[in-house]
Every structure is written in C-alpha cells, then in structure tokens.
Amino acid sequence: MFVTKKGEQVEIIGEQPKVGMKAPAFSLPNLxxxxxxxxxxxxxxxxxxxxxxxxxxxxxxxxxxxxQEAAKVEEVVFITISNNTKEEQANWCAAEGVDMELLHDTKGTFGEAYGLFIPAMGRLARAIFVIDQEGTLVYEAVSTEIAEEPDYDLALEKAKAAR
Known part of the structure; x- marks a missing residue:
C-alpha cells in the first residue's frame, strides 16, 4: 500500500487488518x-x-x-502508539500536559502486526483503529496523506457506537 507524505509517495509494508476481523494481538511498553x-x-x-x-x-x-476526548468519553480506552522512544514520548507528554496511555513500538512489532511500517521513513503510518468489546475491529482508517489530520469525528462516532 502507498500513502503520501507532503505529496511524495511512500510505501507501507504489510497488510492492515480489516473491519470485521479479530484485532491482531500486541504487547508494548508504556511510559x-x-x-x-x-x-x-x-x-x-x-x-x-x-x-x-x-x-x-x-x-x-x-x-x-x-x-481531550479520553476525559469526556466513558467506557472507551484511548491509546496512542508511535515508534518514538520512551524518553521522547515522556518529554512530549511533560511539555504538553498529556496524561493518556502512550505506548512505544521501538521494535516494530505493532507496525508489523498492523501493517503500518514505512521503511523509507523508519516510522509508522498515521492510522486509527477501533476495537469492540469482543476484540473485533469495527473501524480502521489509514491516512492517505500522513501530514494531514485524521477524521476525528468519525473515529469517535465508531468508538462510541461500539461501547
């Protein structure tokens, strides 16, 4: 799959899970x-x-x-994943006053399981996944232009509907 970064095409390796599938397992460290x-x-x-x-x-x-949404939406667990280091994430959270669960995928296991790794950048693609209470993927969106914000409202709508 290809996405763009500021208009330049980059390749994502792997295959993303699809809506209706069981969400792939992962285990990552938090801060x-x-x-x-x-x-x-x-x-x-x-x-x-x-x-x-x-x-x-x-x-x-x-x-x-x-x-911000995590503080307002009950019965939904919000997690952010990046392949930044623990130190980079901790410094960012301290500077921005963010207290949500951040997980770091420095070994690439989440990126591999969810088909999101961009070798040319050494980074994960921008994406949102919503998993229901049975562990089924009910929403997935990989941003076609990684320099643009995702559709927050649609992702939140799907998460609220899955509660």
Whole structure:
C-alpha cells in the first residue's frame, strides 16, 4: 500500500487488518515500563491512535485531541502508539500536559502486526483503529496523506457506537 507524505509517495509494508476481523494481538511498553497488551484490555472498547512521530505538529495535534476526548468519553480506552522512544514520548507528554496511555513500538512489532511500517521513513503510518468489546475491529482508517489530520469525528462516532 502507498500513502503520501507532503505529496511524495511512500510505501507501507504489510497488510492492515480489516473491519470485521479479530484485532491482531500486541504487547508494548508504556511510559511506566509496564507491558500493555490487547488481552489486558479485553472486554473494553479501544481506540488506538497511531502517529508517525510524536514530536511533529500533526501527531501532536492528533494526540492532544484524543487526550481531550479520553476525559469526556466513558467506557472507551484511548491509546496512542508511535515508534518514538520512551524518553521522547515522556518529554512530549511533560511539555504538553498529556496524561493518556502512550505506548512505544521501538521494535516494530505493532507496525508489523498492523501493517503500518514505512521503511523509507523508519516510522509508522498515521492510522486509527477501533476495537469492540469482543476484540473485533469495527473501524480502521489509514491516512492517505500522513501530514494531514485524521477524521476525528468519525473515529469517535465508531468508538462510541461500539461501547
């Protein structure tokens, strides 16, 4: 699959899971060095926001938006995943006052399982996934232009409907 970065075409390797499939398992560390896995949040609706680089403008906007929504939307677990280091994520959260769950995929396991790795950039593609209480993917959106913000309202609508 190809997406663009500021108009330049880049390739994503792997295959993204599709709506109706069981969400692929993952286990990633959070900022407290705890391993968070999909099985740990089984039985809950989950919105996963994937950003290429937390230290860029659009990724920052996306993460702050979902952090705000997490405080307002009950019964949905919000997670942001990037392949930034723990230190980069922690520094960004401290600077921006964000307290949502951030997971770091520095080994590429999430990127591989969800088909989101862009080798030319060494980063994950921008995406949003919503997983229902049974672990089924009910929404997936990979941004065709990674320098643009995703459709927050549609993702939130899907997450609220899956509660």
């Amino acid at each position: 407290d060095d705890e391993i968070v896995s999909l099985k740990d949040i089984a039985g809950k609706t989950v919105l996963i926001s994937v950003v290429p680089d937390i230290d860029t403008r659009v990724c920052s906007l996306q993460t702050k938006r979902f952090n």
